[in-house]
Amino acid sequence: MALADMRSPIESGCPDGFQYMHPVMRRNFGLWKYHEHPRPGVLLHVAHSGDKIWTVKCGTQRILDTFTLRKLTEIGDKYADGYIHFTLRSNVEYMTDDESKVEPLIKAIEDAGFIVGGTANSVAMIAHTQGWLHCDIPGTDASGVVKSMMDELIDDFKNCNMPNRVHITTSCCQINCGGQGDIAINIQHTKPPKINHNLVGNICERPTVVARCPVAAIRPAMVDGKPSLEVDEKKCICCGACFPPCPPMQINHPEHSKLAIWVGGNHSNARSKPTFQRLVASGIPNNPPRWPEATAIVKEILKAYKEGAKDWERINDWIERIGWPKFFDVTGLPFTKYHIDNWRGSRNSLNASTHIRF
Amino acid sequence: MADKKHYDTPMLDELENGPWPSFISGIKHLRDDHENGTIRGVANSLLGQLEHSYETRKGYWKGGTISVYGYGGGIIPRFSEVGDQFVESKEFHTLRVQPPAGNYYTTDMLRQLSESWEKYGSGLITFHGQTGNIMFIGTTNENIQHFFDEVNEYGWDLGGAGPCVRTGMSCVGMARCEQSCCNEHAIHRHLMNNFTDDVHRPALPYKFKFKVSGCPNDCQNSIERSDFAIIGTWRDDMKVDQEEVKAFIAKKGRQYVIDNVTTRCPSDCMTLNDDDTLTIDNSNCVRCMHCLNVMNKALTPGDDRGVTILIGGKRTLKIGDLMGTVIIPFKKLDTMEDYEELVELAEEVIDFWAENGLEHERCGEMIERIGLVNFLEGIGIEVDLNMIAEPRQCSYIRMDGWNEEATKWFERKAEEASA
Structure with a gap:
């Protein structure tokens, strides 16, 4: 695509959430009175206005394919007025102000292979990375x-x-x-990183990598006539901080x-x-x-x-x-011995008292 | 054209067993049943590479530098190191898209986003990544721009990636929680949308995160996970509905209230009376939320609400974990001016850090290096007792400015008293 054809972005930033919020939540924004926990996976919130909203929490695989996402939206259309809320731990929450929809909603979620739960004193969905x-x-x-x-x-x-x-x-x-x-x-x-000295000089910004090490164990060095980095393996804490800025310092094993x-x-x-x-x-x-x-x-x-x-x-x-x-x-x-901290401030984690349970 | 032979995935197949929904089954569904041949091919290739990772216990993605026209970030570039073996997924970049504050969606919007993503991407999405973005996982160099152009037209913008202001996060909050003491929505959007330039064009020492929690339960984990934590609180008396207290005791028993409410108060400010009412020493309440969590019908936050702001939270790299530190013990957020002051404070903090932070140094690490007092002087905030857990314990400090500082303190106190 030629530069002239490029479209300038609309820097709209974070969109307004009210347009995507269940109408009962919009109407009672900031006006909720209390909540109850009728059964695991279900919350009931009651507003000062007397409005009620039931939430059913649903665990998923988090890495969603569009088939699965569509399945989740279909359940939302049928039982939750077409609205979905995602929690911090990537659960799906369906809301309805109609109590009679709660049991059918739970059944629909479970029939579709998802799991209802994760509320209150449960083991919540595990938060995870990529x-x-x-x-x-x-x-x-x-x-x-x-x-x-x-x-x-x-x-x-x-x-x-x-x-x-x-x-x-x-x-x-x-x-x-x-x-x-x-x-x-x-x-x-x-174990310390395994360094491919053939690549370091070309791929890594060496001063950045040296500065990244928490224990100053990395120094610039010439290895086989090539500019590279070397690690003082006695000092190295094997944290892997050097690996992201310098992929030839492979830490994974x-x-x-x-x-x-x-x-x-x-x-x-x-x-x-x-x-x-x-x-x-x-x-x-x-x-x-x-x-x-x-x-x-x-x-x-x-x-x-x-x-x-x-x-x-x-x-x-x-x-x-x-x-x-x-x-x-x-x-x-x-x-x-590895349980005893030796990082900065670590003496605060030692027992400086006679408080000992016998 | 017939699809390529499927890669054997004996290890991944094991992840299709068991009752929890399987992401492997989902990717296979795309591989086997999607009408778009590109998506089928990418899913097959991705499964092949992932199986290879499982076999060798190593990752094979490398980063790079890619963005969309006009921006410098927002994309997580991924090139496969084994792309010659797994060709269809050799470019597999993620777009980070900012969700609405609080993560609400209509099913219509989710379908619209799915359709766009099926046109240009792999069909894999996560709501949400750990920074808070919608993660559209897996597309090519070329299609990044097309997908962004399409979704940007109907209201979606990229989030942060790299050394920049990152996408914010806020809890469900006022939309559905009686504990919320602030308008998370307004705070979140005022802050994020003031810094769109710093989100899209990474030019800061390192990442900078805003997180908003409506109350001190801090469901967003803002103290531990954000550079700038905004947490709702109140400063008048908590509200006690004594009839509900009695009803709670009638249901749960006095012993339960003693064991689970009054004796669990961290500042010992609750008394259970003989007539089954509660007396609370509000002057000593630290707003921890425990009793409100247990007795949420009987106990509610007071009416004089605002926020506490803590700065400098982060995880390990480079100097170890840091929690945020209280910088503003209480701030009202009622008027537009209040919100403007909040934004100005954030600008002040980011500007000072941008000038004084070292490369790859988080704001909290800079504070640790220069000391809280230098940071406060840099952003023009006076010292406050609520910033510390306890006063100095070490005598190694030069204190020849003591008299002036003490005078300043008394003047501030007198000003507050006359205000």
Whole structure:
């Protein structure tokens, strides 16, 4: 296409959502009074006006093909007045102000192969990233891990049997695009990058790569007469930060890129202040297509949480109350030197007291 | 012409078992049944490459630099490193499209977007990526422009990718939540649409994200995941419907309320009275939301609502995880002027960071490097006790400006008292 034929973009930015909002939501915007939870997967919101709206939450495969998306829209046309809301965790929410449509809607969703649930104290849909399907730096797949885990956790999605909600996330590298979670399953590399010195000089902006390293382990070097980069492998923390700006510094390895599990990330300010997730397990094989080892540990943690936590305790609240030694005891996970933080500010994570449970 | 032979996908086939909906079945559906031969071919090729990834446990996509005419970002370019084996998906770029604030759609609009995407892309879409965009996954160099031109004509614009202001996110909020204390919609759109230039033309040190949550439950994870978090809150007394309190106790029991409400208050500001009413020491309430979550019919946010703004949240790279820090403890958002001030604050923050941030340094990392006080002076905000968890513990600081600073404090206090 010639430049002259190019069309200038309309920089409209973020569109107005009101045009896509269910009329009952539009009418009662900012005027809701309370909500109830009639059954797992269903919410009832009541407005000051007396208007009511039922929401049915529906889990999907997230990577939607247009056939599946059309199927979801057809359900929306038939039972939810032609409106759909997507949640942060990529669930579909259907809304209706007609209570008699709720049961048929649930049936239609389930008949079409989707899953109703994910509300309140359930295990919510796992938030995930792109993985091997589309990312340029992934250590593992995302959709496949999540599909495998949700197959096993489906009853905890469909029912509300947990002490409080459980948000699980997965990430295919340590950048952690999946975000903080009550349980996070993330890639953890265990070996330094393998460098293709033939390519570095041409592909990578070397000063940028040097600056990207969190521990200053990378320096410019001439290797076999070619400008390249070298890594001080004693300093290297195998984080993979150099890989995105310099693809010839391959960090992913079929054997040495492992999965690690972190717990207790909580975004909410309810009860305690927000918390970051903490390492509990690592060295888990990156084992497609079903990743059974990772799922087994997640289930073990969920089982201990379900048995041990009080109502309304998120995983971080529960561990805060019982203490980390008890957590490792009830989950049976090994405690190693790698659990002890040594990054900046790490002394704050040490026990500087005699508060010890015997 | 007959379709190419399907790649064998024994590992991916395993992901068609089990009760959860399978993305593999969806891609196969496109491969086997779509009327558009290009889509069938791309789906087959994509499955072939993905199976290859599963077998070798490695990814094979590489980035690049592609955008649409007039923009510098918004596209995630993907070229296959094994494109000679999987030809139809060798160019497989994603378009990031900004959703409406709150992620609402009509089914008609979803179908219209699907149709456009089937004309120009792979037929795979995600609602939404972790930054908050609609992800139209998989198209060629050429079709990026065609797809964008088509959807841009009916109201959709690209989101951010690269070192730029990124697509914003906000919760369901006032549209369907009684806890919401701010108009997430208005905040989201005022901010995002003021920065369209910074969204489309990456020229900042690194990414900059806005997220809006209607209340401190922070369903958008804004403190941990955004550079600029706007969270609804209130500063007068929470509202207590004592009849509903009694009804709740009648239903759940006093023990339940003691165990799950009053004793779980982080600042110990609730008393359950002998007559089954609640007394709340609002001056000591930290607006954590727990009691409102448990007793949402009986307890509701107060009427004097506004937002708290925290700046500098981010994940690991490069210096480790950072949460946002309170910069504005409370701001009313009632009038157009209030919204303009919010936008001005965001401009102030982004300008200061754009000038002082290092390459690839998030705003929070810059604050960590230069110290909060230098940041505050840079954006013209006075210190506030709500910005800190506790005062300085280390004596290593030069304090010869103490008297002037103390005088400033008392003057500010006097001004506030007379206002």
